[in-house]
Amino acid sequence: MKQSKSKKGREATAFLYERLSRDDNLDGDSYSIQNQKKLLTKVAKEKGYTNLVHFYDDGISGVTMDRPGLQSMLQEIEKGKAAAVLVKDLSRLGRNYIEVGRLTEEFFPEHDIRLVAVSDAIDTDEGENELAPIKNLFNEWYARDISKKRRISNKIKGNSGEPMGQPPYGYEKDPDDPKRWIVEETAAAVVRRIYRMSLDGMGVVQIADALSKENILTPRFYWQAKGIQKSGKPSKYGPCHWCGSTVTKILGQQEYCGDVLNFKTYSKSYKNKRRIKNDPENWMIFKDVHEPIIDRATWEKIQEKRGKIRKRRTHEGERNMFSGLLVCADCGNHLHFHFNQGNPEIEYFNCSNYKGNRGTCPSTHYIRADFLEQVMLAEIRRLTRFVCRYEKEFAAMMMGFTQQAAENERRAIQKELDAATARDRELDSLFERIYEDMVAGRLAEERFARMSAKYEDEQKELRAKIKALQEGIERTKSKAVTADIFMSAVRKYTRTKKLTRRMLDELVQYIEVHQAEKIDGTWVQRLTIHYNCIGAITIPEELTLPMPEITVNTRKGVYVSYQPDTKVGE
Numbered sequence: 001m002k003q004s005k006s007k008k009g010r011e012a013t014a015f016l017y018e019r020l021s022r023d024d025n026l027d028g029d030s031y032s033i034q035n036q037k038k039l040l041t042k043v044a045k046e047k048g049y050t051n052l053v054h055f056y057d058d059g060i061s062g063v064t065m066d067r068p069g070l071q072s073m074l075q076e077i078e079k080g081k082a083a084a085v086l087v088k089d090l091s092r093l094g095r096n097y098i099e100v101g102r103l104t105e106e107f108f109p110e111h112d113i114r115l116v117a118v119s120d121a122i123d124t125d126e127g128e129n130e131l132a133p134i135k136n137l138f139n140e141w142y143a144r145d146i147s148k149k150r151r152i153s154n155k156i157k158g159n160s161g162e163p164m165g166q167p168p169y170g171y172e173k174d175p176d177d178p179k180r181w182i183v184e185e186t187a188a189a190v191v192r193r194i195y196r197m198s199l200d201g202m203g204v205v206q207i208a209d210a211l212s213k214e215n216i217l218t219p220r221f222y223w224q225a226k227g228i229q230k231s232g233k234p235s236k237y238g239p240c241h242w243c244g245s246t247v248t249k250i251l252g253q254q255e256y257c258g259d260v261l262n263f264k265t266y267s268k269s270y271k272n273k274r275r276i277k278n279d280p281e282n283w284m285i286f287k288d289v290h291e292p293i294i295d296r297a298t299w300e301k302i303q304e305k306r307g308k309i310r311k312r313r314t315h316e317g318e319r320n321m322f323s324g325l326l327v328c329a330d331c332g333n334h335l336h337f338h339f340n341q342g343n344p345e346i347e348y349f350n351c352s353n354y355k356g357n358r359g360t361c362p363s364t365h366y367i368r369a370d371f372l373e374q375v376m377l378a379e380i381r382r383l384t385r386f387v388c389r390y391e392k393e394f395a396a397m398m399m400g401f402t403q404q405a406a407e408n409e410r411r412a413i414q415k416e417l418d419a420a421t422a423r424d425r426e427l428d429s430l431f432e433r434i435y436e437d438m439v440a441g442r443l444a445e446e447r448f449a450r451m452s453a454k455y456e457d458e459q460k461e462l463r464a465k466i467k468a469l470q471e472g473i474e475r476t477k478s479k480a481v482t483a484d485i486f487m488s489a490v491r492k493y494t495r496t497k498k499l500t501r502r503m504l505d506e507l508v509q510y511i512e513v514h515q516a517e518k519i520d521g522t523w524v525q526r527l528t529i530h531y532n533c534i535g536a537i538t539i540p541e542e543l544t545l546p547m548p549e550i551t552v553n554t555r556k557g558v559y560v561s562y563q564p565d566t567k568v569g570e
Helices: 004-012 033-046 069-078 097-110 134-160 186-199 204-213 218-227 244-251 298-306 369-389 391-397 403-439 447-478 483-491 502-506
Strands: 013-020 050-057 084-087 114-117 171-174 179-185 260-262 285-287 326-328 333-337 347-351 508-513 515-520 522-524 527-531 548-554 560-562
Touching: 004 013, 004 522, 013 069, 033 050, 033 084, 050 069, 069 097, 069 186, 114 403, 186 285, 186 298, 186 527, 204 244, 285 369, 326 333, 369 391, 369 483, 369 527, 403 447, 403 560, 483 502
Parallel strands: 013 050, 013 084, 084 114, 326 508
Antiparallel strands: 171 179, 260 285, 333 347, 508 527, 515 522, 548 560
16 A cells, blocks of 8 residues: 555656756746746646655756755655656756766666656657757757856966956955955955964964864855855854964965966866866966055065075975985986985985886986085085185186176077067967957858867967077076185085085086996996086196095995095086
8 A cells, every 4th residue: 555655756747957057048037947947837837746845956067967955856756756857958967968868777777767848849758859869969069058158268368367266365345346456454464374383484384273263264154154055065163263274274365465377277078177276387377467455575585585496305304405406417307315224324316207117217326315515515625725816716717607608698588588488478369369350250150160279289389489488587596696605615514524405505506316336346426516606617637636535434344445536627
């Protein structure tokens, strides 16, 4: 008896599914959720169903099948709770040809579900509709076209400096101009405090703990309290539990300087809404667009303090002083820090691109850290003695690095940079022009696709070139120094007895490490030291200092004979 009632109840039950998305871009209000409900209710009653259950998704794209309303309906169907599903048209189920086809041709028949798509004149109780697969295909094409047009529109907006994403914590959209961000003072005060605490020497975890103890709402819960929903996983902790990662993100956001950064993320496909981090060289940065919360000098100081490059740490957790300074003389890649697994006291560097570690460099360029430390100390001592004794000769050696030479180099690079920047702006204008022609019907979509692809490829190459030229200009600035400036830095270390990271940072740009060679039965390894401002120098033979051959104790029972190179050039 119970089974009979259940079966009777199922036969009288119809599930009515409504969906509306901003992607649909439909005219009028016929597709609104309420109007869909009215239409489906009327049709369901006409077909004899008395128990009507509504499921809906509002504001969710039909490209994805992971919609709460749809998934709830499918779960109830699996429980055998309904006999029919009614939708306004097949596109309401979705705009994914494969997934909608699976529903209509496999899932619904397996569960004995009658499908009614009103506007498409589909009713599976009246026989198969051969046009249904074609309609599904057209629905997907529509979604693809909408996504394509949106990407083009976003590209134009992003290149014009209009913010593409939501305002970060501390900002909100201007009610009078949604394209503009204004400071939200309550949250901005927290941002300023985070930066002050960082300047005072507090770590991100310490800052997070301090904010948590004061019961300050985290960004997500702060937005939630203001009625703003943000994407991402909900927190497993309370509304005032700050994490170090949240503080780190705030300390690294350039937007707080008043800048707009577009194209920081992208999606691979219109079917996949997951955002992927974009390469920084592909970002578009527009400075001083909105009111800053943090002044630029403070922000840059914080970035310098945090460090853009994470240095490798020793087995004891300390950073090795040579990390980031050693470069392979053969392939140009950095050397990475390691320590011997069997004997952690033995610390060394080798080429990060060594083919034995799946790279392309033929040799390891292995060098002991303790040996390197002693040799560099000896070389810096030799340099400081030379600069102090032969100031005139040293100044002459630096003639190629004078301000005039650096300025000439900078002008040449700037001229090339200006030309590349002008062409980049021209491409933006051309792209916008052909898009308008395509929308107006003056340019075929196929031709537009070819032309836009060509412009995008050229623009990608241009922006890589622009970045390289900008870096070149920055390098010329470091060269525009006088001999006196460098000599003043050298004089600070004339009597040094210990090598430090600060000393290396002030004097050394990078060190080229050559592969060790066996010459006349002796292993020889050459280093090329590139000093700040002056590059690689060799002390002339006629000015050789009275310095004896040095024997370096590497502290592990290995003695290395070290003889300074006194030859001019290589």
